[in-house]
Amino acid sequence: MFDYGRGSFLKRVALSFLEIIFPRFCVTCSREGHYICEECALFISDNIPFCPSCGRASYFGKKHKRCKGNLDGIIALWDNDGVIKKAIEIIKERGVFTIVDELIGFFVFTIENDQERFSSFLKFLLDEETVIIPIPKDSRRNAKRGFDLSSLIADKIAFLADKKKKSFLKRVKATQSQSNLNKRERVDNIKGAFVFSQTKIKKVVLIDDLWSSGSTMNECARLLKENGVKEVWGFVLTRDRNC
Numbered sequence: 001m002f003d004y005g006r007g008s009f010l011k012r013v014a015l016s017f018l019e020i021i022f023p024r025f026c027v028t029c030s031r032e033g034h035y036i037c038e039e040c041a042l043f044i045s046d047n048i049p050f051c052p053s054c055g056r057a058s059y060f061g062k063k064h065k066r067c068k069g070n071l072d073g074i075i076a077l078w079d080n081d082g083v084i085k086k087a088i089e090i091i092k093e094r095g096v097f098t099i100v101d102e103l104i105g106f107f108v109f110t111i112e113n114d115q116e117r118f119s120s121f122l123k124f125l126l127d128e129e130t131v132i133i134p135i136p137k138d139s140r141r142n143a144k145r146g147f148d149l150s151s152l153i154a155d156k157i158a159f160l161a162d163k164k165k166k167s168f169l170k171r172v173k174a175t176q177s178q179s180n181l182n183k184r185e186r187v188d189n190i191k192g193a194f195v196f197s198q199t200k201i202k203k204v205v206l207i208d209d210l211w212s213s214g215s216t217m218n219e220c221a222r223l224l225k226e227n228g229v230k231e232v233w234g235f236v237l238t239r240d241r242n243c
Contacts, residue, residue: 027090041083043083045078045081050074052218059117061075072233074217074236075121077106077237077238078237079239087102088210092149104153121233125161130163130204131168132154132157132163133204134207136148136151136167137149138175153208153235168197169220175193193219195223202229202230205235207235210240211239
């Protein structure tokens with residue numbers, strides 16, 4: 001399915017050298033070797049696949065036929081709690097980007113052990129017509145952090161799928177943080193925040209780090225559909241069940 005063996009010899013040597021200088025420690029128990037050690041990984045909570053419109057269970061992550069909405073499917077790998085939540089917080093607060101590599105490694109491992117669950121998404125992702133687009137963050141937050149986490153995740157998924165990340169979505173409106181708003185306020189806050197610069201694309205995978213209410217990803221999917229995109233799936237690392 002994927003080509004796991006890519007990467008130059010020099011790159012592998014460089015990464016090994018960096019890990020000697022900056023060893024990895026588990027984000028929860030501080031054991032050396034990995035950011036999430038084997039014992040702590042046992043406590044990772046896999047997200048139950050759900051419909052992006054109604055939020056109810058949908059085994060393949062597809063939108064129910066009876067549901068309305070612009071997202072045709074959503075993949076959220078884990079619940080936003082425990083060790084995974086801690087790992088994401090460290091990425092955002094300290095800029096430890098290599099944790100993303102380890103999380104994507106967990107994703108690949110999960111695929112290999114549960115291909116049926118991800119079959120619809122993988123078929124869509126690997127379609128030659130499918131384009132990978134990260135949801136752009138507010139420039140103020142990127143400037144404060146020094147990076148865009150959605151873009152980093154998109155790079156990793158594009159590498160696995162042997163595709164190139166595209167930046168066809170642009171954020172043109174400054175918005176409030178969604179975390180302190182209710183669902184209705186989140187929809188109003190994000191409305192009109194993006195523009196789409198292409199009209200000949202038919203299939204898109206939208207990439208983000210977190211699904212909370214889904215308002216941001218749904219707004220982007222609406223914009224894509226209005227500009228001729230036929231099918232849109234979302235991919236996020238975590239889902240916040242409190243929203």
